[in-house]
Structures are given as structure tokens and as C-alpha cells.
Amino acid sequence: MEYNTKGTVLKSGVVWKNLYIYQKSDVLYQLTRIFCSRFLPSHGDRTVDQMVQAARSGKQNIVEGSEDGKTSSEMEIKLLNVARGSLQELREDYLDYLKSHGKSRWDTRHPRFQALRQFCHDHNDAESYLSIVDQLDDEELANMALTLCHQTDSMMSNYLAGLEKRFVTEGGIKERMHAARTGYRKEIDQRLQMLEEENRKLKAENEELKKRLGEVGN
Secondary structure, eight states, rough: OOOOTTTOOOOOOOOGOOOOOOOOHHHHHHHHHHHHHHHSSSSOOOHHHHHHHHHHHHHHHHHHHHHHHHOOHHHHHHHHHHHHHHHHHHHHHHHHHHHHTTTTOOOOTTTHHHHHHHHHOOOOSSSHTTTGGGGHHHHHHHHHHHHHHHHHHHHHHHHHHHHHHHHHHHHOHHHHHHHHHHHHHHHHHHHHHHHHHHHHHHHHHHHHHHHHHHHOOO
């Protein structure tokens, strides 16, 4: 992330579409909609709404946090924490599904775990997932979503740590406004000091010129 140079009030905006945390959260949203439509009842099960809303909240709060971050680092951090919390809720829903349906949660002992983790690590675009999703059963798709949840959460944790460190060192908009005003006043004071010095020099030169003219007249 790059922000404006010192002395400015607004931070330059992050292009949220380029953030891996957004791209992976968008994949999670699309996969969750597909998962719910294929493997959960279309009516009478609140889990569907909960999962879809949690997935949507994850990606939308990343967008809103990145936009609000131009003026408020505090709001950016708050909304990204909301996004992280939403994706953690989504992870719990997938785990509950696996448990209640007698399916396996893959770990390092599962023969396909490493390949799945590597695939999710290497691909952030939805197209890579949508091209194969129809070939996956509920256990496979749930474990894919869980892997993405874990990876996204880890990335968001590191991203938030960077934002919090920058907030401590640079402050929020009030601190940046104060710094900008202080810098402006300092620049004006320096300019006035230079003008006063030039004025003193001109007066001295004028007095010297008058003195020489007087000597010539005598």
C-alpha cells in the first residue's frame, strides 16, 4: 500500500480490487452461493441466509473499509475487522455442515489436503474456481471454502497489523490535518523570515547608496 506524501491530509486510496484479501473473499462469496443452492434446502433453513450474508459481508466490508480509509484509518481498521469476523462466522457454518452431515474436515493427513491448499494459495480469480466447481461434491467444496477462509483470515491478520502500525505512526485524519497546518505555517514563517532578511539587506544597500551619493555631492 502506498499513501500520499508527508504533509497531506487524505491518504491515497487502495485499489481494493487488487487486494488479495478482496479477491479471495469474492471467490468465497460466489462459492458459498453455489454451495447453498446445491447442498442446502431452498426454503426453511436459515443457514442459507446466514452463510450467504456472512460471505457477502466479508467482501463488502473490505470494499467499504478501503474506501473509508482515504479519510479515516480508524474506520478502515474497524470495517476490516468486521469483514474478518464475518468470514470467521462463515468458516464455522462450513464446519457445522461437515459435522452434521458426517463429512470429513481435511487436514494434513488427508491425501488431497496439500494439493487443495496449494491450489487455493495460487489462485485468487473466481474463474479458476468456477471452472471446476460443478465437479466437486459437498465435502470437497466445503473443504475448499474452509481452506480459503483460513488463508484469507491469515492474510487479513497481517494486513490489519500493517494498518494498525501505520495508524500509530501516522495518526488519523485529525493528526494529519494538524501536521498539514503546522507544515503550512512553518513554510509561511520561513518565507516571511526570508522577506524580512531581504528587506534588511535592501535598506542597508539603500543607506550605503545615499551615503555615497552624499560624498559625491560634496
